[in-house]
Amino acid sequence: MYFRKLRLQKTQTSRLLNEFELIQGLRNGDETSFRYLVDTYQDRVYNTAIGIVQNAEDAQDVAQEVFIQVYRSIHHFKGEAKLSTWLYRIATTRALDLLRSRKSKKRFGFMQRLFGDGNEPLHELPDFNHPGVTLDRKENAAKLFRAIAQLPDNQKTAFTLHKLEDLSYQEISEVMKTSVPAVESLMHRAKQNLRKILEKETD
Amino acid sequence: MNMDKNKKIEEILNSLDGSRRASTPGFFYTRLKARMEKGLEPAVKSSWVIRPAFALSALVVVLLVNAAVILKEDTAKENVVADTDNIQSIAAEYRLNDNNAVLFDVNQDNK
Numbered sequence: 538m539y540f541r542k543l544r545l546q547k548t549q550t551s552r553l554l555n556e557f558e559l560i561q562g563l564r565n566g567d568e569t570s571f572r573y574l575v576d577t578y579q580d581r582v583y584n585t586a587i588g589i590v591q592n593a594e595d596a597q598d599v600a601q602e603v604f605i606q607v608y609r610s611i612h613h614f615k616g617e618a619k620l621s622t623w624l625y626r627i628a629t630t631r632a633l634d635l636l637r638s639r640k641s642k643k644r645f646g647f648m649q650r651l652f653g654d655g656n657e658p659l660h661e662l663p664d665f666n667h668p669g670v671t672l673d674r675k676e677n678a679a680k681l682f683r684a685i686a687q688l689p690d691n692q693k694t695a696f697t698l699h700k701l702e703d704l705s706y707q708e709i710s711e712v713m714k715t716s717v718p719a720v721e722s723l724m725h726r727a728k729q730n731l732r733k734i735l736e737k738e739t740d
Numbered sequence: 741m742n743m744d745k746n747k748k749i750e751e752i753l754n755s756l757d758g759s760r761r762a763s764t765p766g767f768f769y770t771r772l773k774a775r776m777e778k779g780l781e782p783a784v785k786s787s788w789v790i791r792p793a794f795a796l797s798a799l800v801v802v803l804l805v806n807a808a809v810i811l812k813e814d815t816a817k818e819n820v821v822a823d824t825d826n827i828q829s830i831a832a833e834y835r836l837n838d839n840n841a842v843l844f845d846v847n848q849d850n851k
Contacts, residue, residue, distance in 0.1 A: 572769065575769050575772065579768055583763070597765060597768070601768075601771065601775055667756070670756065670759045671758075671759070677751055677755035678756055678759070684752075701756060732753070735752055739745055
């Protein structure tokens with residue numbers, strides 16, 4: 538029991554040391570550290586982004602921006618939260634920004650077309666198929682993603698982080714800078730809203 | 741029927757359970773480096789409608805239109821006053837008011 542506890546403490550310390558060293562490396566502009574950061578976290582960031590923006594190309598753009606932001610603002614990172622928490626926070630914020638920009642583009646789409654500035658397609662995006670979902674669940678997952686897209690931003694964030702990234706309510710509360718009961722409430726409301734949306738669609 | 745529907749909804753809600761994490765497309769790091777070297781072009785580009793230059797130009801246009809409408813109204817009022825004066829002076833010159841009275845009397849006689 539004692540050895541197990543000691544081993545656990547050692548693992549936690551080594552993680553902290555590694556993260557500390559990584560942050561120091563990033564602050565010094567060390568490319569190896571940056572490469573290590575990208576290799577370690579790129580899939581987590583991409584998976585979070587793709588869950589929110591529901592488009593592979595946009596998710597890649599968002600993921601790139603997250604790492605660029607980290608590279609540029611690492612000096613402002615105080616180390617109060619884990620690096621992964623910070624990355625998830627930037628990823629969700631950037632992804633939601635992209636959704637907002639998509640909405641406003643749609644709103645002003647007719648004007649953009651009038652002035653010949655809008656080359657982007659204005660039609661609705663097709664059903665999204667998450668690449669990690671098994672074949673037998675693809676159809677249901679596509680329906681769920683369509684419903685998730687209709688959720689308010691904070692419910693969407695909490696639900697995506699929990700379901701796609703398997704984060705605990707505690708971890709989600711750190712990412713969203715809120716309390717655990719607030720996350721529980723968000724998840725409860727998200728599920729209620731999803732049920733309502735799905736009920737309408739299955740009628 | 742309702743049980744089936746609830747079961748179906750539950751299946752949909754749980755469809756992401758056990759899913760794998762999506763992986764970044766190949767050469768992610770290379771693309772990222774290329775973008776960093778090229779300079780960041782954000783995925784979220786601000787719409788031209790909310791750009792300061794557009795907003796300022798729109799404001800100036802709105803102010804100009806307002807000013808033009810106000811000025812036009814003032815000129816129109818002056819013209820109406822001038823037109824009334826002209827009509828009255830012409831009427832006085834040709835004694836149109838007296839003629840009208842005569843015509844009125846003639847009409848009365850005809851009845």
